[in-house]
Amino acid sequence: MTTTSPRIAVLGAGYTGLTIAHLLARRTAAQVTLVNDRDRFVERMRNHQVAAGHTVRHLPLRDLLRGSGVRLVVDRVTRLDTTDRRIDLAGGGEPLTYDLLVYALGSHADLDAVPGAAEHACAVAGVEQAERLRDRMGAAGTVAVVGAGPTGLETAAELAETHPGHTVRLITGGALGRELSERGRDHLRRALDRLGVQVWENATVAKVDANGVLLEGGRHLAADAVAWTAGFRVSGLAAQAGLAVDEHGRMLVDATLRSRSHPEVYGIGDAAAALTRDGHVLRMGCGPGGLAGACAFHAITARLAGRDPEPLRVEADALCIGLGARDGIFQPTGLDGTPRGRTLTGRPVALIKKAVLRTTGRYNLRHPGVSLLAARQR
Template structure:
């Protein structure tokens, strides 16, 4: 079957958008389907490694056109600034170009939200991209000569990885991790205890159970008014998504994520498929949260589903279960918490050198998967959730 008039537009060239586009190209080869990938930068960002750039490390430079070479995918460098779901068009860079689509794959992802706490947007750094991370690395090089203080705001896995990476790279700096929740709270007791011993060994000071109410040029203010001096503040807590879908009238939830059905299609516009951080995906055990671990399976599923729909075949509901929580603790240590499908911890965990090798395999796997997916269907799904995902969501 050929579809010479069918145009698929993929918005976003992150982990999910890249995998979905490349897998779609392989699944629809020789059918005449056209695929266009839109992304503001021609550089592929390895979000799993932003904390390494923040600590001053040089990473491999992957360019999207090179990763797409041989797939037949058209790459458009630009920002998607408007969607008209009725006319099925996407406006690029405010009107410099307009793309018509038959199927839209929405993979715009998310970024760290600095809007909720006064001063965070103007006085804190983020890991929202390689340029932002590199600016923070430059700030660290400025303050290390006088033994400055670094404050990492947020005790999620991103904050933990950033704090430990900085502490290991710059032992002369004072590194604080401030969080309203206990770092590693989602882990089991044994893995969390190991994480805390490692942070203590690296000299990371942890303050949990407190809330940051303001970020100043040289300090952060805690609830109660206490000022904590900070020469460089890194903000890693809170998530926001692009308002593009909601502004277009596509049904979204209270956070702006596209509301999807069991096949990851928009409940208001079925020709729009949403994946990764951009989609509100609810399974029987609950709603998945935005991680590469869950994002890549949504990309794989959406690509396969679109290919099946184009052939007139039935699509089964999306199934997924979490498997692990990999956390690097600098370059020479790590801890891997294995989990149940709903991301609650199992008893098993991995630590030390074996965990370092495991984490590096995880971090390097997406780019390898892109290259392999040009030639074969590579599975990104470690777990489909077992019995927990065999029944539909409530």
């Protein structure tokens, strides 16, 4: 690898990929190329609002990258050749080559989890699917939301608040709010009851059809539309390229976000299983992804300068769940997901959530250096 002007390719222009591309281009002598399959940045954390019918502005990547020095390639990656360090593209143009690769392709909904989901359900993880659900909501009297993690909770609450005349059914395979403290669970039940959301706990979906969902045990719940938020999966490109991955296909990286099998590759965001120096694997999500991206930036710049990088340092996590425009739950957790600390609820959390969305989806993208403050380095 050249030491004066290395070629760095960043795959994926989500929150983490876009931010690290900015930083590497501005703060190193590297030639940075960002590859993404669309020409606009999508605020994934707002997709539940898109599904409910709210207007969410998608920002052109060229506007966000203007003046940064990043070269943007709008195309879909079809293959990685880690031997020749080459990236093949669907558009048929010349393959891209690199000295360092940052793999930030994120995750998408697992619509293959049960029969019929791919044909009849709308995922909220992708904006096109969220728009499809939005279009269905006009004629849907009843909508079933499958999955009661943070995305499912936010989707159910947003749909119920925006469409008070509709019936919203929330289906979860376990107990409602199991990742929350007792105070958080109590508040969640009151909030969903206030919004009129019907909750089905300990109910496993066996099949999705044109008329709703079939539960294990044989009961059928009617629905004109089904929102799928139960589980995520990652691209198979890393595994196909021979990179070390876990059982879910997430790239295995060390505490500096470098691939355990290919030292010229870094993995950040949902597509990588980031291991902290304390041995915990970060959960999928924007917050942990931002920490990993900042750590990867520090690691890359340190190694380019001939220094040993500091490992990822994360001591705690937190969930910030919006429950419509005026309610929410903020739950501090340990890295293992165990609730701890004081649970905040109500309108103050809704204001925090709005500030997070505004900062992450607008300010940080234009001023990426702010994200480095979140990564604690010695």
